[in-house]
Amino acid sequence: MPNKADEKKQAESSEYMPVQDYTGQGYSFDNGEETGKFANQHRKQIVEKVKQYFNKKYHLDITVHQIYGATDAAVVFVESKKDPKFHTSVIVGIDLENKKIGDVGAYEGSVEGAITTGLYVMAYEKEFQKLDAFCTAIAREYPVIGRTKEAVDHTASTGFTTPYYYTSTSDLIFPEAYHAFLHKESYQNIIHLINSTFAP
Structure with a gap:
């Protein structure tokens, strides 16, 4: 009979694994092997650049x-x-030939x-x-398994997840609400602007 260690090893070597064990393994982008190595060697610099980008552009x-x-490039997954x-997620340019880290950017409208x-x-x-309470109750009662927090953190880039x-x-x-957020207006005003979008 296989033991737990063998089962875990087999799951890790397979292209399929139980969703409750998935934390982002195997997630990749085209032509990312060399830039990935470089990015991890310069992780501290990239993290600092990305933090500055969000702080300066979005006050976050x-x-x-x-x-x-x-x-x-390097694709950087973040959470507020x-x-x-x-x-x-945002994109950080990488020039492997000159061993340089470039600017931070994002696909149009993705961060916004x-x-x-x-x-x-x-x-x-x-x-x-x-x-949230409904999802939790359903998961308790039926065999519904959500993604792990690690999988969300390592692979989600769609917003609130x-x-x-x-x-x-x-x-x-919600252009008025987003504009109000950028100009550091109160959350009460921002919430009012979102609610008023759907007002009859």
């Missing part, structure tokens, strides 16, 4: 969870430390959309609390 503190190599809560999902969840906090669901929206849907 973030946690860097994972860095993956890609073509001429405080409200609005969200996950997203992620922030907006966090604002949306804040505006409908009670409704999302009910949804939990082990059971994620939200997706755009700053274009």
Whole structure:
């Protein structure tokens, strides 16, 4: 009979594994092997650049969870430390030939959309609390397994994300609310602007 260590080893060597064991293993981007090595050797610099980018552009503190190599770049997965809560990713240029780390950027609207999902969840906090309670109850009663927190942290870039669901929206849907957030207006005003979007 195989023991637990053998089962774990077999799961790790397989391209398939139980979702409750998945923490982001095997997640990768095209042509990322060399840039990934370089990025991990210079992780401290990349983390600092990404933190400065979020602080300067969005006035946010973030946690860097994972860095993956890609073509001429590193893709950095992050999570906001405080409200609005969200996950997203940014791209850091890498010049392997000259061994240089370039600028930080993102796909158009991706970070803005992620922030907006966090604002949306804040505006409908009670409704999302009910949804979370429903997901937890269903998982207790039925064989429903969500993603691990590590898998979410290492692979999610869609905005507000939990082990059971994620939200997706755009700053274009709530432009006044996003503008108010960027200009450091009160969350009470931002929430009012989101709620008023759906007012009859």
